[in-house]
Amino acid sequence: MANDERKTIERATTGDYAYGFVTEVESDTVPPGLNEDVIRMISSKKGEPDWLLQWRLRAYRHWLTMKEPRWANLRYPEIDYQAIRYFSAPRKKAGPKSLDEIDPEIRRTYEKLGIPLAEQGRLAGVAVDAVFDSVSVATTFKEKLAEAGVIFCSFSEAVKTHPDLVRKWLGSVVPYTDNYYATLNSAVFTDGSFCYVPKGVRCPMELSTYFRINAVDTGQFERTLIVAEEGSYVSYLEGCSAPMRDTNQLHAAVVELVALDRATIKYSTVQNWYPGDKEGKGGIFNFVTKRGRCKGVHSRITWTQVETGSAITWKYPSCILQGDHSIGEFYSVAVTNNLQQADTGTKMIHIGKHTKSTIISKGISAGRGQNTYRGGVTMTKSAHNARNYSQCDSLLLGDQCGAHTFPYLDVQNPTAQIEHEASTSRIGEDQLFYCRQRGLSTEDAVNMIVNGFCKRVFKELPMEFAVESQKLLGVSLEGSVG
Amino acid sequence: MLLEIRDLHANAGDKPVLKGIHLSVKAGEVHAIMGPNGSGKSTLAHVLAGRDGFVVTSGEVKYQGRDLLAMSPEERAREGFFLGFQYPVEIPGVGNTYFLKNALNAIRKHRGQPELDAVEFLALVREKARIVKIDENLLNRPVNEGFSGGEKKRNEILQMAVLQPTLAILDETDSGLDIDAMRTVADGINGLRSPDRATILVTHYQRFLDYVIPDKVHVLADGRLVKSGGKELALELEKKGYGWIAPKAEATP
Numbered sequence: 001m002a003n004d005e006r007k008t009i010e011r012a013t014t015g016d017y018a019y020g021f022v023t024e025v026e027s028d029t030v031p032p033g034l035n036e037d038v039i040r041m042i043s044s045k046k047g048e049p050d051w052l053l054q055w056r057l058r059a060y061r062h063w064l065t066m067k068e069p070r071w072a073n074l075r076y077p078e079i080d081y082q083a084i085r086y087f088s089a090p091r092k093k094a095g096p097k098s099l100d101e102i103d104p105e106i107r108r109t110y111e112k113l114g115i116p117l118a119e120q121g122r123l124a125g126v127a128v129d130a131v132f133d134s135v136s137v138a139t140t141f142k143e144k145l146a147e148a149g150v151i152f153c154s155f156s157e158a159v160k161t162h163p164d165l166v167r168k169w170l171g172s173v174v175p176y177t178d179n180y181y182a183t184l185n186s187a188v189f190t191d192g193s194f195c196y197v198p199k200g201v202r203c204p205m206e207l208s209t210y211f212r213i214n215a216v217d218t219g220q221f222e223r224t225l226i227v228a229e230e231g232s233y234v235s236y237l238e239g240c241s242a243p244m245r246d247t248n249q250l251h252a253a254v255v256e257l258v259a260l261d262r263a264t265i266k267y268s269t270v271q272n273w274y275p276g277d278k279e280g281k282g283g284i285f286n287f288v289t290k291r292g293r294c295k296g297v298h299s300r301i302t303w304t305q306v307e308t309g310s311a312i313t314w315k316y317p318s319c320i321l322q323g324d325h326s327i328g329e330f331y332s333v334a335v336t337n338n339l340q341q342a343d344t345g346t347k348m349i350h351i352g353k354h355t356k357s358t359i360i361s362k363g364i365s366a367g368r369g370q371n372t373y374r375g376g377v378t379m380t381k382s383a384h385n386a387r388n389y390s391q392c393d394s395l396l397l398g399d400q401c402g403a404h405t406f407p408y409l410d411v412q413n414p415t416a417q418i419e420h421e422a423s424t425s426r427i428g429e430d431q432l433f434y435c436r437q438r439g440l441s442t443e444d445a446v447n448m449i450v451n452g453f454c455k456r457v458f459k460e461l462p463m464e465f466a467v468e469s470q471k472l473l474g475v476s477l478e479g480s481v482g
Numbered sequence: 483m484l485l486e487i488r489d490l491h492a493n494a495g496d497k498p499v500l501k502g503i504h505l506s507v508k509a510g511e512v513h514a515i516m517g518p519n520g521s522g523k524s525t526l527a528h529v530l531a532g533r534d535g536f537v538v539t540s541g542e543v544k545y546q547g548r549d550l551l552a553m554s555p556e557e558r559a560r561e562g563f564f565l566g567f568q569y570p571v572e573i574p575g576v577g578n579t580y581f582l583k584n585a586l587n588a589i590r591k592h593r594g595q596p597e598l599d600a601v602e603f604l605a606l607v608r609e610k611a612r613i614v615k616i617d618e619n620l621l622n623r624p625v626n627e628g629f630s631g632g633e634k635k636r637n638e639i640l641q642m643a644v645l646q647p648t649l650a651i652l653d654e655t656d657s658g659l660d661i662d663a664m665r666t667v668a669d670g671i672n673g674l675r676s677p678d679r680a681t682i683l684v685t686h687y688q689r690f691l692d693y694v695i696p697d698k699v700h701v702l703a704d705g706r707l708v709k710s711g712g713k714e715l716a717l718e719l720e721k722k723g724y725g726w727i728a729p730k731a732e733a734t735p
Contacts, residue, residue, distance in 0.1 A: 433533050434571040438585035438641065439559040439592070448584065452575025452624065 030087045036060065039187055042087050046156050046190075049163060059176035059186035066180050072343040073372040073404055076285065076312050084250055086188045086221070148204050150234075151196040155223055158194035165196055169227050173256040173293045173320070181252040181314075182289040185221045189254070192222035197232040197263075206462055208237040224255040228263035230296065235266040237465060251310075253288045261296030261323065266304070268461050269317075270469055273309035278338045278367075283311025290317035291347075294326035294355075302329040303346065304460040306469040311340060316374065318347035321355035321386070328357040331457040333469070336369025336401070337477055345375035345406075350383035350416065359390040362454050365401035366477050376408040379416035387417045394424040395453050397446070397477065447474050483544070484509045484649055484680050490541035492529045499525040501705030503541070507649070510677040514691055514716060515684050517702035518724045523684045524568060526702070527653040531565040532558055545649065559585075560592035562648030564641075566655045570634040573625040578637070579607055581625045582644055589645060610643040614670045632663040639670035646674070651682040656690035668693030688720035701727050 030038055039060055043053040068079070145152050151162060158166050176186035193209045209224065228234055238255075251273060257265050267290075276283025286309075292301035303317035319328025330346035348357035363371040377388045394403030405422050427449055435445035451458070451470050458466045485507040492500040499522045507513055517523055529536045530543065532555040543550040550558060573581065587597040598606065611621060616636050626634050635655055642650055652671070656664055671681060671694050683694060691699070691713060699715040700707045701724065709715065709727050719727075 428571070429534065430571050431573055433531075433555065434567065434573070435581075435585075436555040437531050437559050437565050437567075438581075438645070439556055439588040440585055441556055441588070444584065444588070448576050448581065449573060452573055455575035 030085060032085050033082045034060075034084070034086055034188065038086055042188060042190060045087065046159070048156075048159055051167065052159060055171070055176065056187050059183050060188075062177050063180070063183040063187055066183060068180050072314055072374070073370070073406075074312055074314065074341050074343050076341075079250060079285065081184075087190055144204065145207075149198045149201055150203050150207075151194065152207055153194055155189070155192040155194050155225070158225075162194070162196065165227065166194065166225070169225055169256070169258055171256075173258060173291050174254050174289050179289060181287040182254050185223060185252050185254045185289070189221045189223040192224045192253070194224070195226040195234065195236065197226075197228045197234045199229040200231045201229075202232065203234040206235050206237055208239070220249075220251045220253070222253050224253070226256070226265055226267070227258045228260065228265050228299075230261045230263060232260075233264045235462065236268070237462065238267070238269045239272070239468075249284050251284050251286045251288070253290075255288070255290040255317075257290075257292035257301055259292065259294050259296060259299035259301050259323075259326075262298045263296060264300045264302075265292060266302045267292070267317070268304040268465055270306045270461075270465055270472065271309055271313070272472055275309045275338065275340050276311040283340075284309065285312045286310035287312075287314045290315065291320065292318070292328070293320045294323050294328060294352075296326070297323040297352070298325045299323050300327040300329075302331070302460065304331040304457065305333070305344075306457070306461070306465075306472065307332070307334040307342060307344060308469075308472045310342075313340075313342035313344050315344045316346055318349070319357065320349045320351065321357060321383075322351045323355075324352040325354045325356075326352055327355070329460075330357075330359045330361070330375075331460045332361045333364070333454045333457045333473075334362070334371055334373075335364045335473060335477065336366070336371045338367040338369060340367075341370045341372075343372040343374055345373045347376040347378070348388055349376075349378045349380070350386040350388070351380050353382070353384040353386070355383060355386045357386075357388045359388070359392070360456055361390075361392045362457055363392070363394040363403050364397065364450060364453070364473075364477070365394065365403050366397040368400045370402045370404070372404040372406065374406045374408075376410070377418055378410045379413045379418070381412045383413045383416055385415050385417075386413065388419070390418075390420045392420075392422045393453070394422075395450065396424065396426045397450075443474075446477060450477060483507070484546060485550075485682075486544040488542050488544075490526075490529070490543060491539045492525060492541075493537045493539060494525050494528075495535060498539070499705055500529065503702075503705075503707060505700065505707060507680045507682065509648075509680055510675075511697045512671075512675065512681045512683065512694060514696040514699045514713075515682060515702050515707075516686070516688075516699060516716065516719060521702045522705045523702055524653055527565055527568075527651050527684055530558075530651060531555060531563070556588070559645075560589045564645060564647030564650040566638040566642060566650060566652035568653040568655075568657065570626045570629075570638055572627045572629075574627050576625050577621075578623055578625050579604070579621045582607060582641055585641070586644055607640075607644060610640055613673060614639045614643055615666045616640050631658040632660065635659055635667060636663065636670075639667050643670055643674065648678070649680050649682070650674070651684065653684045654686065655683070656685055656687060664690060665693055688716045691716045703727060 030041060036057060039056050043056060174182050176183055195207055197203050226236060257267060259265050273284035273286055294301055301319050305317060307313050317330060321328050328348050332344065334342045334344050336342050345361060346359055359375055361373045363373055365371040373392045375390060379386050390407065392405050396403055403424050407420055409418055411418065431449055432442065432445050435448065436442065450473055458469055461469060483506055487503050487505040490500055490503040503526065515523055525536060529538060538551055545563065583603045590597055607621060611618060614636050620633060626637060629637060638655060655667060659667060683696065696713050699711055699713060701709040703724060
């Protein structure tokens with residue numbers, strides 16, 4: 001055990017972005033640019049029903065009337081939406097019928113990333129849906145899940161096999177008019193994951209989606225929809241990476257969660273999109289809308305995120321606490337190093353009685369990174385005896401980085417209770433010296449102190465993800481002190 | 483000679499604090515350095531440990547024949563140099579046992595010894611915890627976080643007992659302890675006495691030296707060791723204060 005820990009730390013302190021390779025596969029792409037024809041083409045390539053095409057077109061027309069938001073504490077050049085390719089799919093004859101039919105190059109990519117797509121993955125006990133550029137390539141464990149009655153497949157497949165479910169819930173949490181990026185996503189989304197857990201079912205394994213952007217100048221617009229019926233439980237993990245490229249790539253995803261009476265959804269993300277190089281060249285622009293609706297009584301949605309990648313992160317996983325006694329939780333670690341910028345946080349919207357929310361946010365800034373926590377807590381008139389607890393801590397490594405906290409509170413019910421705690425600290429010279437005086441190297445000391453700082457959040461992650469996150473943190477912060 | 487300090491001058495920030503320290507410590511010895519507030523006791527401890535912000539302006543320090551001042555703080559630690567902190571530092575979220583295991587293994591690795599695994603380490607740390615009378619639940623708490631003053635000091639002694647340093651300098655480890663805790667801490671220090679180790683106690687109070695009997699006592703005043711003697715010097719200091727040796731210095735409380 002000691003050796004494993006040691007190795008983890010060693011790996012963590014030696015290495016740059018490890019996922020920056022490019023896979024050579026033939027792909028089907030559309031020319032850059034966006035208009036109704038491109039949307040019609042995406043829809044027809046995917047063999048979609050007309051209602052979905054119409055939904056996309058309504059979104060697109062609405063998008064044309066919107067302006068890109070600039071309220072975030074982020075600085076980046078104008079994004080040219082006409083220079084982006086809105087569809088790229090690995091070329092294939094017909095859809096893969098089984099795992100064996102997947103392009104070996106793509107399988108090797110996922111192997112490099114450590115995702116067990118093949119049958120031996122059963123040992124890992126995690127069901128994976130892998131999205132490569134825009135298209136979902138494989139979903140493992142489908143049969144085992146089917147036995148439990150859980151539907152877990154790519155979004156496109158769900159449109160074909162469970163159109164009523166998709167039609168019922170799509171856009172029910174994040175409507176196509178929601179915001180600039182979500183609206184764009186609604187118009188052009190290409191794939192993603194769909195999960196439906198029926199009444200009373202406890203999903204027998206962790207579900208996982210792995211996103212990868214491979215093709216050049218491609219935007220990735222995936223859409224995830226998870227519906228947990230009455231009394232069900234599901235834990236869902238999301239991982240992401242992208243090759244190193246010196247141009248910026250846009251990622252604008254939408255995730256919608258619906259929890260009905262007494263259902264629980266745990267959604268965990270380890271986001272490791274390419275952050276750009278040390279001078280801030282390249283990297284992913286990550287503009288993501290994630291929202292859950294605790295629709296039923298005693299329902300619960302937990303967001304846990306570890307954000308280490310991306311040049312720009314704009315992301316606020318939120319909960320609408322509609323059902324009485326429902327619970328929303330947000331646990332976040334966000335790291336910015338070099339020239340990375342993150343503006344991230346959550347919104348907790350209390351509507352039901354006795355609803356509860358917890359926000360634990362840990363921001364770490366190093367290099368010239370800028371880290372902003374932006375959180376909103378709303379207690380509507382109907383939210384009797386609702387409670388919120390927020391804790392936002394920032395840790396600074398070095399003297400050229402920044403940490404910012406913007407809490408917004410809107411309380412319309414006098415019985416609501418809100419607690420907010422915030423702290424900002426510099427990684428202590430005294431802590432580092434103390435560790436070094438006991439024989440630890442500076443790198444090991446920084447790793448240890450930072451991991452200690454994040455412990456409260458890592459505890460919420462499934463075991464493998466927690467280990468992965470510790471490693472990632474080490475890599476992300478390498479060379480940032482001393 | 484284990485430690486040889488020759489004409490050491492050092493600044494804390496821009497301010498000259500040490501103004502020519504000479505000190506020789508042999509293996510097997512316990513030295514006590516006493517002196518009024520502001521005389522440079524803690525500066526000496528930090529300079530020897532290699533803390534940033536303390537600048538050696540002249541002089542030399544040989545440790546086991548090597549130039550101590552050329553070594554990084556972690557290298558000094560791995561070579562067996564231990565500083566017991568006057569104000570032990572809190573590290574939130576990092577388990578006390580985890581921290582100490584990593585420290586011990588860093589030292590063992592440096593010496594070419596096999597690292598201890600979790601089971602072996604736990605056995606070791608439990609045994610040492612009994613000796614220094616540390617409650618086992620402190621082992622699982624984050625390093626020093628929420629510890630009382632006395633618990634923090636005992637934790638320093640626990641670390642010392644686990645790391646088994648060749649030379650330990652304990653910076654006012656006795657301050658803020660009640661009489662029972664002082665006795666426990668003293669037992670911990672005495673338990674480590676051996677012919678191949680040495681300890682330097684930096685202290686305000688003669689009373690601690692009733693429990694850890696020093697071979698030599700030095701008085702530090704205005705950046706110099708102005709008087710040295712046997713353990714009887716400590717008793718004399720308690721009776722007379724520092725005024726008769728270092729007229730400029732204020733009396734000890």
